[in-house]
Amino acid sequence: MARRLSIRSELGALGLALALLTPLPATAQNLLDRVQGLYYPPNQGTWDCTTLGMDGGAVGVQGQTLHGVENSCTLTNAFPIPGMDAMMFDLECSGEGMTYDGGRVILVPTETGLALVRDGFVNTWLRCP
Numbered sequence: 001m002a003r004r005l006s007i008r009s010e011l012g013a014l015g016l017a018l019a020l021l022t023p024l025p026a027t028a029q030n031l032l033d034r035v036q037g038l039y040y041p042p043n044q045g046t047w048d049c050t051t052l053g054m055d056g057g058a059v060g061v062q063g064q065t066l067h068g069v070e071n072s073c074t075l076t077n078a079f080p081i082p083g084m085d086a087m088m089f090d091l092e093c094s095g096e097g098m099t100y101d102g103g104r105v106i107l108v109p110t111e112t113g114l115a116l117v118r119d120g121f122v123n124t125w126l127r128c129p
Helices: 002-021 026-035
Strands: 037-040 059-062 065-067 072-080 087-095 098-109 113-118 121-127
Touching (some): 026 098
Antiparallel strands (some): 037 121, 059 065, 065 072, 072 087, 087 098, 098 113, 113 121
């Protein structure tokens, strides 16, 4: 009986490890490919598009990472939003020496950049030239 539980535990750990290594679904990867790049928030003072993640620098998407100001979040568990060119992701974040659950974000590509829907608010980022 004890051996049977041990095998189940080992299989469960293996399944978790494989799930973490599984690539994003094709639809999520397609959306992420289209939103790769650097952005700046409109009407927020002077922002430059040469530094990433610093005060006054760019924010952006690189690979499966969403970079904000002094923090970054890994985009996981992609979920397409039916009827929209949008995708919801869970956020696993780190910043200022801490890691934390960043909740969820919906990424919506726009003509001029990217809209991020999070915690009931919509932030728009303009694509850097």
